[in-house]
Amino acid sequence: MKSGTPYAEHARTLRSENVTVAGANFDWFDAELPGEIASEINLTDYEIVQHTDERRAALTQALDHLSLVHPEGFARVREFVRGLLWVGLKPGIRTSSLTSSSDPALPYVIVFSEKARHHIPPNTVSPEPSLLFLAENLLHEGTHQSISFHVLQLQVFADGYSSKTSPKIEIAWRASQGVARNQFWEIDRAFHATCVYNQLLRFRQVELARDDLTPNERASFQSAHDEGLPAVRYLMRELELLSEHFSPHGVELLADLRHQTDQL
Numbered sequence: 001m002k003s004g005t006p007y008a009e010h011a012r013t014l015r016s017e018n019v020t021v022a023g024a025n026f027d028w029f030d031a032e033l034p035g036e037i038a039s040e041i042n043l044t045d046y047e048i049v050q051h052t053d054e055r056r057a058a059l060t061q062a063l064d065h066l067s068l069v070h071p072e073g074f075a076r077v078r079e080f081v082r083g084l085l086w087v088g089l090k091p092g093i094r095t096s097s098l099t100s101s102s103d104p105a106l107p108y109v110i111v112f113s114e115k116a117r118h119h120i121p122p123n124t125v126s127p128e129p130s131l132l133f134l135a136e137n138l139l140h141e142g143t144h145q146s147i148s149f150h151v152l153q154l155q156v157f158a159d160g161y162s163s164k165t166s167p168k169i170e171i172a173w174r175a176s177q178g179v180a181r182n183q184f185w186e187i188d189r190a191f192h193a194t195c196v197y198n199q200l201l202r203f204r205q206v207e208l209a210r211d212d213l214t215p216n217e218r219a220s221f222q223s224a225h226d227e228g229l230p231a232v233r234y235l236m237r238e239l240e241l242l243s244e245h246f247s248p249h250g251v252e253l254l255a256d257l258r259h260q261t262d263q264l
Contacts, residue, residue: 022067046087062134077142082108104148110141124224197232
């Protein structure tokens with residue numbers, strides 16, 4: 001964590017319930033979120049929701065589905081996720097809730113809300129909840145954490161690279177949707193997104209090949225897949241045009257990412 005407090009210490013100060021799936025243990029936190037943590041990872045508008053039988057079942061089933069149907073994805077989550085924060089907006093807060101998030105400032109922890117059972121990025125929203133959507137969002141944030149660790153431990157970007165001075169990549173689909181913010185992404189953000197979307201598109205392809213989806217789940221995954229595929233191809237091309245901002249190791253990662261993207 002940026003404050004210098006390691007995950008293990010925060011885990012000891014927060015009350016939690018153990019969730020065990022396929023031999024992997026997770027801390028599902030159940031206490032007031034310390035103000036220091038909330039402010040550092042932009043969660044001051046949120047509180048940890050009450051643990052209920054329904055939420056416990058949804059979380060366990062989503063993780064179990066990952067372990068059985070997406071073992072490689074579950075292995076990533078198992079390695080890079082220790083703590084789970086199921087949050088909701090505080091009473092009186094009038095803003096759109098996050099779906100899921102993670103922050104390198106709080107390693108090994110992922111955050112998600114009830115919305116994670118309905119929404120899969122970028123824009124697919126289901127009227128019906130699904131454990132499959134929650135499973136995808138858990139994988140989404142676990143992948144972000146794994147990339148963050150890689151970037152911190154190995155030099156991915158060229159000497160002198162900074163997010164503050166990074167060239168920007170236009171995110172045309174956000175502009176076309178009328179989204180006023182985040183229409184231009186820094187190289188490191190686009191790299192994260194390209195890595196994550198490669199994983200999510202594979203997740204969706206596996207799900208779409210199954211014969212036990214509900215009509216709503218199938219329509220949602222198909223819509224998200226059809227929207228995500230051109231997006232990841234666009235980001236891949238843009239990153240390659242800016243390859244001088246990557247280290248030699250980063251250029252190797254780009255080549256591997258290109259190979260993965262071409263197989264989608």
